[in-house]
Amino acid sequence: MATAGDLAALAGLLADETRAAVCLALLDGRAWTAGELARHAGVAPSTATEHLHRLVAGGLLVERRQGRHRYVQLADESAAQLIEDLAARLEPRPAPVTGLRAVTASAALRRGRTCYDHLAGRLGVAVTEAMAGAGMLDVDGGFALTPYGRTVLTSVTGAELRPGRRPLARGCLDWTERRQHLAGVAGARLCEAALTRRWVTRIGSGRAVRLTPGGESALRDLIGLDAAQL
Amino acid sequence: MATAGDLAALAGLLADETRAAVCLALLDGRAWTAGELARHAGVAPSTATEHLHRLVAGGLLVERRQGRHRYVQLADESAAQLIEDLAARLEPRPAPVTGLRAVTASAALRRGRTCYDHLAGRLGVAVTEAMAGAGMLDVDGGFALTPYGRTVLTSVTGAELRPGRRPLARGCLDWTERRQHLAGVAGARLCEAALTRRWVTRIGSGRAVRLTPGGESALRDLIGLDAAQL
DNA sequence: GCAACGGTTCGGCGCCGGCCGAAGCTTCGC
DNA sequence: GCGAAGCTTCGGCCGGCGCCGAACCGTTGC
Structure with a gap:
């Protein structure tokens, strides 16, 4: 049975702007290096390291070390789906029609x-x-x-x-x-x-x-x- | 386009054990009073008030005031689905077989x-x-x-x-x-x-x-x- | 009216966690 | 080997936020 604590911990993985940015970037399904993600999110490499640790420990990401690079990507399709589902809730307008x-x-x-x-x-x-x-x-x-x-x-x-x-x-x-x-x-x-x-x-x-x-x-x-x- | 900040804010709604407990309780689809939820989650009524405010402001819950009671329930089916999707990820074992x-x-x-x-x-x-x-x-x-x-x-x-x-x-x-x-x-x-x-x-x-x-x-x-x- | 009750507001406390920079470690290119 | 590059660990800072209790407000019941 899922406890409130577990649910909060899982949601907590995405409840930070930097980690959210990382996950959104990884939605392309490919593997990014830690440094790329740090630059993408606009934080120091050391900060990115901590976030990636949390995301990997939480099972949302998997890592593959290759030489001096550390590649991470979404753990599986259900992880991607979770992020998609959350993101989908953020766009409640039926038809954008945003002009030019x-x-x-x-x-x-x-x-x-x-x-x-x-x-x-x-x-x-x-x-x-x-x-x-x-x-x-x-x-x-x-x-x-x-x-x-x-x-x-x-x-x-x-x-x-x-x-x-x-x-x-x-x-x-x-x-x-x-x-x-x-x-x-x-x-x-x-x-x-x-x-x-x-x-x-x-x-x-x-x-x-x-x-x-x-x-x-x-x-x-x-x-x-x-x-x-x- | 969904920004990382929006995503983090949405996830942040569930990234607290008390709020997660509230949302899990509300998964029954019915309306609960603020006091019931406070007791269920084991926090002071004042604390529950703050959490419910955040959840309502975040669009996950809707409220209905009736006399001196304030009833809240999940905003719509997609909110319930979101919580279900998160909870489903927490039970990765295929067949529990937990004995007696x-x-x-x-x-x-x-x-x-x-x-x-x-x-x-x-x-x-x-x-x-x-x-x-x-x-x-x-x-x-x-x-x-x-x-x-x-x-x-x-x-x-x-x-x-x-x-x-x-x-x-x-x-x-x-x-x-x-x-x-x-x-x-x-x-x-x-x-x-x-x-x-x-x-x-x-x-x-x-x-x-x-x-x-x-x-x-x-x-x-x-x-x-x-x-x-x- | 008055007391009881549900809910809310506010102030204050304490901790968690996100951030950085410095130092160190491993790998890579030469 | 040696320096550069990618990453990690550690220490320290700081803000945010979750918690409570006390005071307050509106509704209900007598």
Whole structure:
């Protein structure tokens, strides 16, 4: 049984601005070095060390030491999901409609990005809706991959899709779009395939991604995605 | 865009043992008075007042003043879900198998309870699995109510089931069972019907519930629930 | 009216924890 | 080897916050 103390300790891991910044940065699913995170969060390396210790001890992060670097990343998908769930609660507006606030970096992020290990942003939402429209996802009754969708994704990835500890499909509320996009095993495999086949490519070193011309036609054929609406 | 400061502030609401105890108590979905919560958490009334202020200001709780009482309860289902999600991460063991730790109060809770506004515990999990077995829920591809399940539930509640801001069906990870049980609109309507039709009754004033003989036969006929395995 | 009761406000206390810089340790490049 | 770089440990500072009790306010019951 979960005690109040345990719950408070877990929440306490994220209840600090510096640690929160670290976790948000790590939402890209990749491993960062301690120094990168310290600079990102704007604190001294020694301070970052302490925070990373707490986050690792709390099970939210895992570390991998490699030479003189210490890489950390989110421990698992459920850790990422927890942070996403909290962050989702911070954006209660249904449709932003923010006019011409053309901060290009964040505009690129809104257009398309990875969220831990799957696609998000307008691209992720559009892919999800195209799949729903093509009968691959049931989004009315909840959020589930249909048998047809399973067949299609299996043909893409080659390997059989099986739910393990992680569900096959799960809706992940999008920060910027306030709509659900596909997460879970299916979302991860699709994102993996999209990156290896160069349907999407990363922009710079961040988590923003861009749909390539090849990806545009491939996704149109596969799931009926209309890239024009992006 | 969610900032680290916002995230930290939200997490900070739960990052205190007293506030966490309050939120866990409120997970039963009902309204508690400030004094009840103070006694439950073991702090002075003045201390409870401050905590409740913070939780209300943070949007996690709503208050309703009635005479000299101040009732608080969780603001919405997403607040309950957030707390559930955090609590679920605290029980990483797949199968407890705790032997004969017969703390009767918690045993009753494990057997059956309400979780915000739907059924949980062994009862909630058994209902969910019976519905999956009867073809009303798709739990392989994710978590969704099938058209057949929608028909059955509509016949039970009379009113049409429609997803709004809240999904029709959603899996909610059970604290004690570590399996998913049915939440979302469908879970809430089913629980509501089960309580009004006396398929289940509350035990005392807490969140524990018990399956009645009438409920046993009704749920056997409706979803093929085998009450013997409870 | 008056007392009892629930809740709130305020002041004060003490501790926890976040921050930094200095010193030290390990690894890497040369 | 030797210096530079990445990281960690330690000590010390300081602010925030959780706690309580006392005084106060509004409601309820007699």
